[in-house]
Amino acid sequence: MVKHLDKKLNDLQKLFDLDFKNKNLLIRALTHSSYAYENNTLSNERLEFIGDAVLDLAVGRYLYDHIPESEGILTKKRAQEVCEDALVDYAKSFDLGQYLFLGKGEELSQGRSKPGILADAFEAFIGAIYIDRGIDETYKVLNKIVFPHVKKDLNKDDDDYKSKLQELVQSDKRTLKYEIVSEKGPAHDREFISRVYLDDYIIMGEGKGKTKKEAEQKAAFSALKKLAETDKEL
Amino acid sequence: MVKHLDKKLNDLQKLFDLDFKNKNLLIRALTHSSYAYENNTLSNERLEFIGDAVLDLAVGRYLYDHIPESEGILTKKRAQEVCEDALVDYAKSFDLGQYLFLGKGEELSQGRSKPGILADAFEAFIGAIYIDRGIDETYKVLNKIVFPHVKKDLNKDDDDYKSKLQELVQSDKRTLKYEIVSEKGPAHDREFISRVYLDDYIIMGEGKGKTKKEAEQKAAFSALKKLAETDKEL
Numbered sequence: 463m464v465k466h467l468d469k470k471l472n473d474l475q476k477l478f479d480l481d482f483k484n485k486n487l488l489i490r491a492l493t494h495s496s497y498a499y500e501n502n503t504l505s506n507e508r509l510e511f512i513g514d515a516v517l518d519l520a521v522g523r524y525l526y527d528h529i530p531e532s533e534g535i536l537t538k539k540r541a542q543e544v545c546e547d548a549l550v551d552y553a554k555s556f557d558l559g560q561y562l563f564l565g566k567g568e569e570l571s572q573g574r575s576k577p578g579i580l581a582d583a584f585e586a587f588i589g590a591i592y593i594d595r596g597i598d599e600t601y602k603v604l605n606k607i608v609f610p611h612v613k614k615d616l617n618k619d620d621d622d623y624k625s626k627l628q629e630l631v632q633s634d635k636r637t638l639k640y641e642i643v644s645e646k647g648p649a650h651d652r653e654f655i656s657r658v659y660l661d662d663y664i665i666m667g668e669g670k671g672k673t674k675k676e677a678e679q680k681a682a683f684s685a686l687k688k689l690a691e692t693d694k695e696l
Numbered sequence: 697m698v699k700h701l702d703k704k705l706n707d708l709q710k711l712f713d714l715d716f717k718n719k720n721l722l723i724r725a726l727t728h729s730s731y732a733y734e735n736n737t738l739s740n741e742r743l744e745f746i747g748d749a750v751l752d753l754a755v756g757r758y759l760y761d762h763i764p765e766s767e768g769i770l771t772k773k774r775a776q777e778v779c780e781d782a783l784v785d786y787a788k789s790f791d792l793g794q795y796l797f798l799g800k801g802e803e804l805s806q807g808r809s810k811p812g813i814l815a816d817a818f819e820a821f822i823g824a825i826y827i828d829r830g831i832d833e834t835y836k837v838l839n840k841i842v843f844p845h846v847k848k849d850l851n852k853d854d855d856d857y858k859s860k861l862q863e864l865v866q867s868d869k870r871t872l873k874y875e876i877v878s879e880k881g882p883a884h885d886r887e888f889i890s891r892v893y894l895d896d897y898i899i900m901g902e903g904k905g906k907t908k909k910e911a912e913q914k915a916a917f918s919a920l921k922k923l924a925e926t927d928k929e930l
Binding site: 504505512515516518519522526532533536537593688690691 | 700732738739741742745746749750752756757760766767770771827831857922924
């Protein structure tokens with residue numbers, strides 16, 4: 463029984479190349495309150511509290527680094543990536559359910575696949591790694607499980623920044639112009655720099671890319687980022 | 697003018713022994729949207745989004761480490777420590793207002809002492825340090841400004857853990873007993889270990905202290921922590 467438990471915990475750690483100093487923290491992360499109650503031990507609820515905050519910060523930072531949107535949009539997009547549905551996806555992606563310690567009642571009523579239980583356990587798992595191994599090790603799980611999911615969602619969004627920027631310009635009064643201001647490097651590794659101007663002379667943004675199109679998208683992205691942060695209208 | 701700005705930024709950094717790699721991030725943290733709008737630059741709103749998450753995690757972790765309460769109480773106590781009133785206290789403690797860049801209208805209407813502006817700027821300041829210098833440097837500010845405030849509030853709470861534990865025991869049916877199970881070290885540096893038993897034989901918790909009283913309080917604390925996490929009644 464104990465050997466079986468050790469094997470399970472080791473399997474779980476191996477998935478993410480983790481090595482807990484305090485194995486009890488890992489066990490606690492997997493312990494639903496129903497099991498804790500029946501066995502007079504600690505549940506994963508306090509670790510869930512920590513994991514929730516770790517996810518908010520890490521996903522927030524990821525979005526901050528990757529999209530130019532305003533605080534309001536960042537908040538909205540983060541909520542989508544750490545809502546119960548998303549947490550359940552993360553938990554299911556490595557079958558977290560099979561590792562959980564559940565009370566008898568939950569075991570009988572399919573607790574291992576209940577969304578609430580899985581979502582909480584995923585947060586607690588992240589909280590335990592953060593407390594036992596620190597933030598860098600936590601990123602091992604985030605990089606494998608969470609960020610690919612976030613990235614996919616961002617790609618699904620309309621990421622045509624040139625069109626987005628154009629929409630903001632009152633086209634009857636103002637014009638946007640893109641210019642390639644620099645082009646260098648060998649043919650197989652060319653680098654373009656594009657600048658986007660408003661009314662021919664106001665530099666709105668600049669972007670670098672391996673193609674003209676990519677450089678222009680990046681320039682539009684940088685202009686949108688600036689606009690988002692100043693709340694200006696064009 | 698520029699020299700004056702440099703001096704101000706250096707003064708602010710010196711307060712917390714900080715040295716920003718990217719001074720623009722610090723400037724941005726201090727830039728209210730009203731100034732950003734008037735001067736076509738970036739406001740502190742996206743940094744505020746990051747700082748908010750940093751504070752949630754850091755204060756959450758502090759509470760997790762220092763009090764034995766359940767997730768619900770941790771959440772409630774954290775909310776008190778990062779609410780607008782608390783953030784304004786943090787900002788005022790080092791006169792953050794004087795460093796802000798405000799638009800003309802805000803300048804004229806006492807923007808420097810508006811709670812909303814100060815609270816947001818404090819979060820943005822934390823966000824900028826986190827992004828530019830990392831979490832360890834962020835703790836320089838938290839250790840000086842935030843955690844002493846949290847600690848003071850925790851001390852204000854009823855921290856008589858023995859009484860709290862006693863309240864949970866149905867005293868007509870069950871008994872609590874404290875026992876000093878170890879006592880060692882020289883007179884000036886004595887260490888006591890106390891154990892608290894339920895009904896004379898169930899070990900509820902154990903605590904270490906420099907006095908018997910402290911050891912017993914710690915034992916009660918550890919029992920409460922366990923109870924909070926299992927949701928058990930006595």
